[in-house]
Amino acid sequence: MESEQIFLDGVKKKFAGKWVGVKGREVVAVSESHEELVRKIKRKGLDGVYIFYVLTEKEKKYEFLF
Numbered sequence: 001m002e003s004e005q006i007f008l009d010g011v012k013k014k015f016a017g018k019w020v021g022v023k024g025r026e027v028v029a030v031s032e033s034h035e036e037l038v039r040k041i042k043r044k045g046l047d048g049v050y051i052f053y054v055l056t057e058k059e060k061k062y063e064f065l066f
Contacts, residue, residue, distance in 0.1 A: 011054070018053075019031045019051065023050070
């Protein structure tokens with residue numbers, strides 16, 4: 001079974017520049033904006049979702065932070 005870090009690294013590679021919601025080892029929602037991601041998660045009736053933004057390579061280069 002893959003470690004949580006390996007799972008998250010794969011998610012980050014796949015969804016650069018997106019907001020991602022993860023519950024356990026499942027991506028439950030992806031969006032361009034935080035607000036839309038929260039709406040998607042609420043529509044699904046989920047709680048306990050880990051929400052994060054995946055930096056693009058350009059953002060990483062310039063140490064872009066919110």
